[in-house]
Every structure is written in structure tokens, then in C-alpha cells.
Amino acid sequence: MALKPTSSQWISFIAFLAVQFFAAFYLQGMAILAPAFALTYHLNALQVSTLISVKAFGTVLGGLVLGASLDRINGRYLSWIGLLSALLLFAFTEGWIASYPVLLFSMLVLGMVLPVFSILGLYAITHDYPANQIGKLLGIRQSVIPLGGIVAGAVFPLLITLGLFSLLGGMSVLICGMTLLLVFAAWKMPRLPVADTLDHAAYQTPLRILWPVGLVVFLMGAGQFSVLVFGLFYLRTLAIHMPWVGSAVFALFLAGGFVARIAAGYLVDGSSPLKTVLATIALMGALTMVVWGSISDHPAIWSILGFSFVFGAGIVGYNALPFQWAAALVGRNQKGRAMGIIGAISGLAVTIWLPVFGVIVEAWGYRVMWYVVALLYLAAFILVLRYVHIQDHSLTVGAE
Secondary structure: OOOOOHHHHHHHHHHHHHHHHHHHHHHHHHHHHHHHHHHHOOOOOHHHHHHHHHHHHHHHHHHHHHHHHOOOHHHHOOHHHHHHHHHHHHHHHHHOOOOHHHHHHHHHHHOOOHHHHHHHHHHHHHHHHHHHHHHHHHHHHHHHHHHHHHHHHHHHHHHHHOOOOHHHHHHHHHHHHHHHHHHHHHHOOOOOOHHHOOOOOOOOOOOHHHHHHHHHHHHHHHHHHHHHHHHHHHEEEEEEEHHHHHHHHHHHHHHHHHHHHHHHHHHHHHEEEEEEEHHHHHHHHHHHHHHHHHOOOOOOOOHHHHHHHHHHHHOOOOOOOHHHHHHOOOHHHHHHHHHHHHHHHHHHHHHHHHHHHHHHHHOOHHHHHHHHHHHHHHHHHHHHHHHHHHHHHHHHOOOO
């Protein structure tokens, strides 16, 4: 008989959902504020992309440390780390971060703290919830990331006119609230596993088994941020200058990812192989990115808006599947490290690819950069076809 989460687990899950929603709102809002950072600190495209990549590198470091810690320390003791982000954002509003080197260091620290808002929830679901529910719960949880981005995409392009420091001050208050909510969610985490996760508690598998998952995440990890960071700049090159269009494009783009993540989770927990679902999304991402890069100047607004939803499903919809894939490959007492490693690789992808994208934009323009992203998704599609079937048995066992 299929087990279901307890009432206490549902309360914790809802709290984790809220934390992830606000974390996505904050994270993707910071990416959308790239033009405001460029204006305030007089940055070019390469410097902006480097700034975002340094923050992402911080998430790599923080994710690895946090993931290893969660396999040894109860998550409730790690939740308070989030307050460091609030203190740094407050420092922005006071004008203490004035030079580019200090700005880079601040972004590094912000990135190191960020994983506490995401990995803690991933760990709780894969470690303490019924195995036959993991796909659905991960899909729902990861879907609130684009949902938070929808809100961020709708409001941040309009709020940029208020000034960078005013917005960062508001986000420092938001971080304080997120931290308190995370403390509550972690406090509700069960001390002991539910019945059907008491399998091979001492089982250990070499973590190198995660390399196909990590490589797929590395190839696809920067796709979403390429759109969020460079999207407004690209629309301006197409002679689209109305702020509401950028807001609508981001909202529809992330709405597509929201729907695709939930649908993917239900499909994989049902009868559809993870290989089929992940490969389909990767191929859709490659094709839609080619279309995005081929839009002519002065396009019809309705055509861009209509395309953005499908575009988001292809670029953003894959996100929950690598975590489910990774969780099925390792023992229960390795879930924290697995989630930390995959989350860290996702951050590493942004760290490496965004500066590369910035160089490409400076040298050859936005269209070439979009085609490069399409090639990355195509490579991920090939890897999924080649390697996921090797793990099909593990994935099936993990869902029983």
C-alpha cells in the first residue's frame, strides 16, 4: 500500500514551499535587477555576468558544505544562517558596498548563504518522506521556483525605477521573514524516518555514480539565468522598450516552467520513465532557444508573449528531475550530500557559463549566445538518452 506523508510532514512541506517561493522571488529578482546594478555601479555586460557568476560560485561552496552537514547535523540547527543575507543587504542600503571588488565579495557571501533556503527542503523530501511520493512532492516544490519568479518577473522590471538600494532594503526584511519560516519548517522535520524509508540505513554507494546527473545539470543549469539576466537587454535590441512587455515575458516564461515541473513530477511517479520526460524537456529547450535567438527585429508583441510560455516549459521545466534521479542512486544517509552536490553543480553552471555568455555577447551579440545555450541543451538531451536508462532499475526501486 502506498504511504502518504503525515500531518506533521504536510505542515513542514507547506512551510518549505513558502520558503522556496520567497527564495525564488529573491534570487530571480536579483537576476532581473542586473540592469540596475549595471547603472548604479557603472558595469558592462561582462562585469554584470561576472557578478552573477560569483554569486553562483558562492552557492557551489555553500551547497557542498551544507549538504555534507545535513548528513551529520539536524537541519533545525542550520536554519539561522539565512540572517547573514539580511545583514549584507542592509549593508547595501547603508552605502557600505561602494566598489566593484567589495561588490564581488558581497555577492560571493550572499551566494554561500543562499543554499540553506533550498537544500534543506530538498533534503527533507528525499530523506524523510515516503519514497512513492517523492516525484510529486519534488515537482510541486520545485514548481514554486518559477512561480516565485513569475511574481519577481512581473514586479521587478517595474520597481527598478524606485532605485536599487530601496529594493535591496526591502529584500533584507524579506530574508528575515524567510529565515524565521525556515526555522519553523526545519523544527517540524521528523527526527526518525517514516516506515518505507528504513531501507539499508548503512548503505553507501560511491558518489561518483552521480556524474551523469551532474553533467546534465551543468549543461542545462544556466539556461534559465541566461534569459533572466540577458532577456531585458535582448528585448531592447529588438526595439522593444515597454517595461510591461519584459514583465509579461518573464511571467509567462516562468509560468511555463511552473506547469512543466509539476507535470513532470506526476508523470515520473506514474508510468512515464524519467528518461523520456527529461529528454523531451531538454529537446524542447534546445528547439525553443533557437526560436528565441531567431526572432526578428520589431516583432509583434503578441507573438513573443504567446511563445514565452512554451519557451519556459522547455528551459525551466526540467529542474526537479535531476534531484529525483540523484536521490534514487544513493543511500538514505547520503541524501544530503547528493542534494548538495547537484545543487552545487547547478550553481557552478551559472558561475562558469554566465561569464562565457557575457564574452559571447560582447564579441558576437545576443543571437550567437542563445544558439550556444541551445547547443548545451542538445548535448544534455543526448546524455539523457545515453545514460538514464542505465539507472532505470534504481529509479524504479526508489519509487516502490
